[in-house]
Amino acid sequence: MLTRNRLLAGASALVALSFVAPAFAQEPIKLGEINSYKAFAAFLDPYKKGMELAVDQVNAAGGVLGRKIEVVSRDDNGNPADAVRAAEELLSREKVAFLIGTFPSNVGLAVADFAKQKKTLFIAAEPLTDKIVWDQGNPYTFRLRTSTYMQTAMLIPDAVKLHKKRWAIVYPNYEYGQSATAAFKKLMKEKQPDVEFVAEQATPLGKIDAGAVVQALADAKPDAIFSSLFGADLAKFVRAGTERGLFKGVTVFDLLGGEPEYLDPLKDEAPDGWYVTGYPWSDIKTPEHTKFLDAYRAKFKDYPRLGSVVGYSTVMSAVAAIKKAGSLDQAKLVAAMANLAVDTPFGPITYRAIDHQSTMGTFVGQLGVKDGKGYMKTWRFIDGKDALPSDADVKKMRPAN
C-alpha cells in the first residue's frame, strides 16, 4: 500500500515538474504568430510561405534594430480559446515582441481582446470582420487585410453602373457573409434607391445545398446576384448554377471570387463575366509586385496566392513598426503603428490612426477563362483608402477609448 502511494506521489510530482521548465530569452526578435493552419489550409499554406519569404529578406538585409527576426507560429485549430492559450504561451514563455496573425473573425476578435487586456500590440493579418477595427476596436489592435466592408464597397460602383433592379443574395451563414450582405444592401440602397432584394439565402459554411439554393434563387427571377461564397461552397454553387441555367442573363458579383485560392480549383468552369475581388498575380506589372513575384517563385517553385501577399505584408508591417518605434516597448510600438507606412507587393499602405485599419487595397474585375483556367480578364486596383466610410462615420462606430 505504502509503495503504491509513494509511486503515485512520485509520478504526480514528476508530471507537475515537467510543466515548470523555464525558457531563456533568445537572440533574434521573436514575432508571435497564431493561425488556423489546419482549419483553413487552402489559404494559410501560401500565407506561411509568404511569411517565410519576408523573414528571409529581412534577415538577409541585416534584420531590424541590429537583430535578426524569427516568426514563432502556433496553430489555433480554428478555436478562439486555443488561440488565447497559444497567445499566453507566446508571451510568457517565448517572450515574443508582440502578436500577429489569425484568420477567422471569432479568433481574431478573441486575440484582439486578449492583446488589449495584456496591453500588447496585435497586428491582425487576415480576419475580415469590420468589428475588429470599428464596433469592437481597441487601442492595441491593427488590421492589415482589406475588410469585408471595403471589398464590398469596391464592387458597388460596377453594380450601380449596371443598374439592375432585382437582386438575389447568397452568403455563408456567419460573420463574414452576414456583414458582406448587410454592407451590400446598405450601400446599394444609398446609391440606387429603387433596388429590390428579392431573395436571400444563408447557407451553412462548407455545407451549401447547392442544387436547392440555385433553384430557390432562380425562382425569384433576379436580374443580378450578390454572393459572398468561397471555397468548396463556391465551387458547388458555380457548378450547380451552370447546370441549372441560373446564370443565363443574370449578372453575378462574388466577393473574393477572383482570389487564386478559390478561383484556381474551378479550372475551366470559372464563370465567365462574374464581377469579383481577387488577385490577378500573373498580370500585375508594378515593380514592387514583380520583385515579390520573382523572389517567391525562385524560393518556392510555385506562384503566390493572395494568402502569400497577406503573410508577406504582415511580417513587413511588423518589421516596419519595430524600426519606426526603435524599441520593443509596447507603448512605443503602438504609437509607431499609427500612420505607419509599409511597402507591400500591392504598393505602399498606411495604418490609419483613426481606426487602425490599413489602406491595403485589392483588385476588382471580371472573370474569364483562358487555357482551361480561370483568370481576371479585366481588372483595376482600388486603393483601400478610397473604399472606407467617412471619418465622421468611423468615429461614430469606433468606441472612444
Next chain:
Amino acid sequence: MSFPSLLIQLLNGLADASSLFMVSAGLSLIFGVTRIVNFAHGSLYMLGLYGAYSLIELLGRTPLGFWSAVILAAFAVGIVGALIEIVVLRRIYRAPELFQLLATFAVVLVIKDVALYAWGSEDLVGPRAPGLSMAVEILGKRIPAYDLLLIVIGPVVLGLLWLLLARTRWGALVRAATQDREMVGALGVDQAKLFTSVFFVGAVLAGLGGALQIPREPANLDLDLTVIADAFVVTVVGGLGSLPGALLAAVLIGVAKALCIGLGTVHVLGVDIVFSKLVLVVEFVIMGVVLVLRPYGLLGKPPAASRAAGAAPLPLAAPRWQTALVWIVVLLAVPLVSDDYVAALLIDIACFGLFAVSLHFIMGPAGMISFGHAAYFGLGAYAGAVLLKRAGLPMEAAFLLAPFCAALFALVYGWFCVRLSGVYLAMLTLAFAQITWSIIFQWDALTSGSNGMIGIWPAAWLADKTRYYYFAMVFCGLGVALLWRVLFSPFGYVLRAGRDSPLRAEAIGINVRGFQWAAFVLAGTMAGLAGAVFAFSKGSISPSAASISQSTDGLVMVLLGGVETLTGPVVGAGVFTWLRDALARETDYWRAVLGLVILLIVVLFPQGLVGGLKMLLGRFRERRA
C-alpha cells in the same frame, strides 16, 4: 412556392439523400454487428471522394473511366476499412463499451493528415459525369441528369444490400450477429472474419457514397466531420440496424433541408422568418422530435440485450487522501515556480477536467452516454458572459449564477433524455446540444452570433493570472470533489444500481428515471461551472464551446483516462489537453501524431490510462509478494 418549384425541390432532396443513405447504411451495418460507433465513417467517405478524383485523372474522363474510378475508389476504401478493423479494432473488442469510439476518433485524425499530405490543401473539383453533364427540363425547370441518376441509385443500392443480406449465407450471419452476436460466436462462426467483412462492406458503402459525389462536391478536408454528423443523425432517425429506415430518414432530412431553402424568407404577420437559416439545425430538430415520439427511431426495434458487455465494471475505489494531498500541494506551488503560461494551461486542464468528470458522472456510474455534453459547458460559459455584458451584473454574481442557467437547461433536456437509453439517449443529447449551439450561433443580439463575445474578464481582484489560477483550482476542485463525494453517497449507489440492473432497482422501489434525471441535472450544473471558469479565464467565448467537437473532446478525455476509474477523466483531460498543446508546437502534422499516440494508448491500455496503470501496479505488487 409554386408547384413546379416544390417538385424540383423534392427531387433535390431525394438526390441529396442518395449518398447520405449509403454512408448511413454502412454505419448502421457496422454498428449492428460489431456495436462500434464508427466515428471514422465520414473519413472513409472523404477518402472515397479523393480516391475517385485521382482515379478519374488516371483513367481518363470517359464514361468507362469515370464509372470504373467510382467503383475502384469504393473498393479501395473498403480495403482501408478492413485494415482499420484488423490493425486496430480487433485488439479492443473486449474493452468497455464505447472505448472503440476513441480508436475511431484517432483514425479520423490520422486520415485527415494523410489526405492533406497526399492531396494537398487546395479543394479538388472533380469532373462532371461524362455523358451525363446535361440538364433535363421538368415543368420548365432544369435539373441535372446526374441528380436524377442519384435518385435511382439510392434505392438500387438498398435493393442490392437487401439481396446480400436476405439471400446469402454471409447475410444470414450478419443478421444473426446483429440479433445475438454471442450466440453466433458460440455456434462456431469465426467472428474475426465476419467483423472484418462487415467493416469492408460498410466502408465500401461509405466510399461509394463519397465517390458518387465527385461531380457535385469538391474533395476537401472538411468533409469527414460534416458527413459523420449527418450520417449519425440519419442512422438514428431511421432506427439502428434498419436499412429501409436509413433510406427513409435520409429522404426525410434531404427533403426537409431542400424545403427550408425553397421557402427562403417568409413574411408571417409582419415578421420575417428566414427558413434558409434553419438548414443549420433542421436535421437535429427532426432527430429530437423523432426520438421523443419514437424512442427507437422510425423503423427501429428495441435492441436485444447484449450479454457480452465484458465483466461487470468493478466498484469504484475512492481516491486516497495522501495522493490527493500531494496533488493539492503541487498545484498550490505551481505559480511560485512557473510562468503565466503554465497557469493558463493548468486552468484549461482544470476546466476540462471538471467537464470530463461531470460527463463521466452520467456516463460511467449513471450509465447514460452523452454525445452533447458541451451544451452545458457552453451554456455555463455564455450565461456568465451574457449576465456580465448584457445584464450588467458584477463578475462574481454572473459567475455564480452561470452554472444554474446550465442546470435549468439540463432540467428540461434531461427530462426527455432519461426516457431513452443507449445510443438513442446519446443521440438525443446531441440533438439538444446542436439546437442549443445553433441558437447561440445565430442569436446576434444576445450572443453576438458566430463572432462570440469578448471582454469577459474577471473582476479586478482576480485579474492577476496567479489569483485567477487559485480561483479556478478552488472551484474546479470543489466541483470534482462534490461529484466524487456524491458517487459514494446513497444517491451514487442508487445510480449504479439503476445502471447495473434497472429491473431489480425498479422492483425494490427505486425510481430509476427520477434519479437519472437528478444526476443529469447535477452533471449539467457542474459542466456549466467548468464553462464559466473557462469563459472568464479566456476573456472571450465563442460558439465552439458548445459545439460537437467540444462534446467529442469530453468523450475522448473520459475514455482516454478510463471510464471505469474515478480519476481517469481528470488524467484524460490533462493528457489530452497537454498533448494537443505540445504536439501542435512541434510538428505541422500534429493531428496525425496525436491520433497515433491515442491509438498506441488504446492498444496498450484498453482500460484507459488510469485503468492500465492500475493493472500494471497490481502486477508489480503481485510479483513482489
